[in-house]
Structure formats: C-alpha cells, structure tokens
Amino acid sequence: MPVLAVDGTDVVIATRAGEPILAALCRHGYAYRFGCRRGGCGMCKVTVLSGRIEYRVTVSAQILTSGDVQAGVCLSCRAVPQTDTVIRLSPDDTLRCVAPFLAAAASKPSFPPASSKE
Amino acid sequence: MGVMRLGYVHARVTDLTDSLNHYHDTLGMQIAATAPGRAYMKAWDEYDHHSLVLEEGGVGLVKLGYKVEQPEDLDVFEKRAQQFGAITERMSKGENLAIGDGIRIVLPSEHVLELYHEAEQTGTATGTLNPDVWPRDLIGVGVPRIDHCLVTTEDPVLLERFFAEVLDFRPSERVVTDLGDHGDLLGSWMFCTNTPHDMAFIKGPNGKLHHFAYQLADWSEILRAGDLFAMDDVSVDVGPTRHGITRGTTIYFFDPSGNRNEVFSGGYQTFRDFPTITWTADQLAKGIFYIGRELNERFTSVLT
Numbered sequence: 001m002p003v004l005a006v007d008g009t010d011v012v013i014a015t016r017a018g019e020p021i022l023a024a025l026c027r028h029g030y031a032y033r034f035g036c037r038r039g040g041c042g043m044c045k046v047t048v049l050s051g052r053i054e055y056r057v058t059v060s061a062q063i064l065t066s067g068d069v070q071a072g073v074c075l076s077c078r079a080v081p082q083t084d085t086v087i088r089l090s091p092d093d094t095l096r097c098v099a100p101f102l103a104a105a106a107s108k109p110s111f112p113p114a115s116s117k118e
Numbered sequence: 119m120g121v122m123r124l125g126y127v128h129a130r131v132t133d134l135t136d137s138l139n140h141y142h143d144t145l146g147m148q149i150a151a152t153a154p155g156r157a158y159m160k161a162w163d164e165y166d167h168h169s170l171v172l173e174e175g176g177v178g179l180v181k182l183g184y185k186v187e188q189p190e191d192l193d194v195f196e197k198r199a200q201q202f203g204a205i206t207e208r209m210s211k212g213e214n215l216a217i218g219d220g221i222r223i224v225l226p227s228e229h230v231l232e233l234y235h236e237a238e239q240t241g242t243a244t245g246t247l248n249p250d251v252w253p254r255d256l257i258g259v260g261v262p263r264i265d266h267c268l269v270t271t272e273d274p275v276l277l278e279r280f281f282a283e284v285l286d287f288r289p290s291e292r293v294v295t296d297l298g299d300h301g302d303l304l305g306s307w308m309f310c311t312n313t314p315h316d317m318a319f320i321k322g323p324n325g326k327l328h329h330f331a332y333q334l335a336d337w338s339e340i341l342r343a344g345d346l347f348a349m350d351d352v353s354v355d356v357g358p359t360r361h362g363i364t365r366g367t368t369i370y371f372f373d374p375s376g377n378r379n380e381v382f383s384g385g386y387q388t389f390r391d392f393p394t395i396t397w398t399a400d401q402l403a404k405g406i407f408y409i410g411r412e413l414n415e416r417f418t419s420v421l422t
Contacts, residue, residue: 033415035376035416035419035420036353036355036372036376036378036416036420036422037353037372037376038353038372038373038374038375038376039132039375039376040132040177040372040373040375040376040377040420040422041376041416041419041420041421041422043415043416043419043420057132057133057136057374058132058133059132060132060175060176060177060375061176062176062177062178063177063376
C-alpha cells in the first residue's frame with residue numbers, strides 16, 4: 001500500500017487501498033484543519049509534493065480549481081494516494097497528534113520504502 | 119396575506135447518485151420526480167410536490183422557495199421588494215416543475231428567493247382520511263419535513279430589514295457584538311410561522327449556504343438519526359446537542375457533496391408579538407452549541 005509522509009514532520013504512515021489522505025492520517029491519530037470531509041468546503045486542501053493521487057468520487061471544480069490542480073493542491077478528504085506520496089499542509093496549519101496511542105500503535109513504514117520502484 | 123413557510127430548497131450536488139443515497143436511503147426522502155441531472159425529493163409529511171431539488175454540478179444553493187398564502191400576495195411582495203431596491207423578475211408556471219407563477223428576488227445577500235402561491239399537491243404518505251400517525255414503510259431517518267434554512271450575508275442588518283419590511287418576518291433571536299448603540303448585528307433568526315425560525319442568517323460571504331434543516335419529532339429521534347449516520351458513514355459536524363438559540367436539539371451533518379444539513383427538533387413556539395431574544399457575541403458559543411459552549415472552526419468556515 002502507498003506510504004504517506006507529511007513534509008516538515010517525521011510522520012510516515014501506511015495508507016489502505018482506497019483510503020483518502022485525511023482518513024489515513026486520522027486513523028493513525030493525527031489531525032489538521034478539515035471541514036466537511038466530503039469535498040465541499042476546501043478547508044483540508046494540502047499540496048502534493050511528490051506522488052500520484054486519484055479521486056474516486058467527483059470533486060467540484062468550484063472547490064478544487066484548475067489553478068489548485070496546476071499547483072499540486074488536492075482535497076485531502078477525497079484524494080487517494082496511488083503511489084508513495086509526500087504532502088505539505090498549508091502554511092497556517094499544523095499537523096497535531098491527537099491520539100498518541102493510535103500513533104504509537106501504528107507500525108512505522110520507512111520512507112521511501114526499500115521496495116519502492118516509483 | 120403572508121409567507122406561509124419554506125417550500126423548497128434547490129441545491130447543487132457533485133454527484134446525483136451519491137446524493138440520492140444520502141437524501142433517499144439515509145434521510146428517507148421520497149423521489150417525487152427525476153429529470154436529467156436533477157432529482158425532486160419530498161418528505162413523508164409534506165403535501166406539495168417536492169421540497170428539495172438536487173441539481174448535479176457544483177455545491178451550494180441555487181435558490182430557495184417560500185410559499186405565500188394568497189395569489190395577490192405576490193403582487194404586494196413584488197412591489198415591496200422593488201421599493202426596497204431588490205432585483206425582481208416574474209417567473210412562470212412550469213419554470214419550476216409543479217410550481218406555479220411567482221416572483222424571483224435577488225436578496226441583498228445575493229441569494230435567490232422565489233415566492234409562489236401554487237404548487238401541485240401530491241399528498242402526504244398517510245393521507246387526509248382517517249390517517250395513521252406515520253407510514254410503515256419509512257426509510258432511514260424518515261424525515262417528515264423540511265424546516266428552515268441558514269445562509270450567510272455580508273450585511274445582516276440589511277438582510278434582516280429586507281425580511282422584516284418586505285416579507286413580514288420577525289426576528290426571534292439576534293446576536294450582537296455589543297448591547298450599546300455601536301453593536302453590530304452578527305446574526306438573526308427570523309420567523310413567519312410559529313417556529314423559532316424559518317430563515318436565519320449569520321455574517322459571512324454573500325450567496326453561501328450554511329445549512330438547511332429537517333424537523334424531527336423529539337430528542338430520541340435526533341439520537342436515532344445520529345445512529346443511522348454512524349451506520350451510513352455520514353460525515354457529522356456537531357451533535358447530538360442543543361442550541362441555546364431556538365432551544366432546539368440538533369445534529370449538523372454533511373451531504374456527500376459537503377452541503378451542511380441539520381436534523382432539528384423542539385424549540386419554542388413564536389407568535390406575532392414574540393419578544394426578540396438578544397445574545398451577546400461573548401455568549402455566541404453557548405447560543406449555538408448550548409452544552410459544549412464551544413464553536414468549532416467549521417461553524418463559520420464550512421459554507422457551500
């Protein structure tokens with residue numbers, strides 16, 4: 001499964017098939033600014049520094065503009081990593097560990113994984 | 119003479135199939151009609167043709183429809199809206215499926231509001247002859263009816279004046295920054311029926327939807343709705359909890375496009391002589407979420 005890393009932190013997590021970025025980080029005990037979790041508000045936009053993401057549902061161009069797409073910005077509640085991915089949160093947001101026991105319990109994949117041939 | 123109630127909400131959704139899963143399978147609205155890229159929905163205790171139009175493409179509000187009591191009310195409201203300085207136009211029967219002639223008004227907040235008198239009546243699920251108290255074949259939450267809408271506006275004072283002077287709505291509750299003469303209005307909850315609000319607005323960008331709400335019978339139905347949201351993986355914003363403003367019990371949640379919905383129950387009754395309640399901004403969190411007394415960042419940020 002694709003590995004997800006958050007730029008500027010030492011957080012590296014394993015995602016599950018079909019799992020959006022926000023859901024994967026929440027499952028590991030992390031949180032950052034998000035809103036509706038359904039792609040309607042744009043509060044959870046992050047920048048994809050490397051890797052490839054896909055949307056399994058329609059996202060509105062009203063929310064994710066062509067400018068966003070060109071700048072590598074994605075709606076993290078809907079964007080599903082297809083390859084190992086590094087994201088950067090918006091400059092006024094920070095990643096918080098809200099459930100340390102979940103973060104501690106998760107196995108920590110290496111990044112980039114030794115097997116990665118991307 | 120007068121506006122009787124919120125008749126329909128016309129909203130944009132990114133995916134119609136996903137939206138039907140939500141509004142039909144989870145909330146239990148019936149599909150009254152479909153057209154390419156559109157679905158017309160109604161709740162079981164509503165007798166007009168539909169109360170929700172879902173239009174595929176984008177998110178947010180297309181327009182709101184409020185039903186007036188008499189055909190001639192349309193002329194009065196049209197004249198008043200024009201005198202207020204609002205842009206109006208006549209709409210013809212059939213422009214909206216199953217809805218008659220009416221007036222389309224661009225509000226000072228840039229939202230589009232339609233007034234109409236005639237709607238095709240298709241009846242409630244239990245009928246009007248020796249009816250049972252609820253239908254046996256309800257799906258999911260089984261919402262009985264749409265209740266109210268809350269939008270954002272850059273100028274709450276102006277929008278409150280519009281609803282009061284043009285449409286004869288009254289404010290049940292207001293939030294102000296300060297009780298003195300220099301206090302700004304942050305929000306107003308206004309009624310035309312006997313409920314605490316039929317339309318509400320808070321300060322924010324023009325043209326945006328905060329939420330539209332369904333009425334449920336009581337607190338236990340609110341809890342049951344919450345259980346169903348967990349089962350159906352509905353994104354929940356806040357609740358179950360209670361509002362200080364309106365005293366209603368509530369869950370805020372999101373449809374699959376990110377439009378905020380609410381299930382709402384309780385709240386006091388209002389009458390034409392209801393004395394307006396005032397909240398000060400320092401108590402706003404308690405006014406909105408009475409039990410937790412904390413506003414999350416989504417409350418003012420997530421708008422569609």
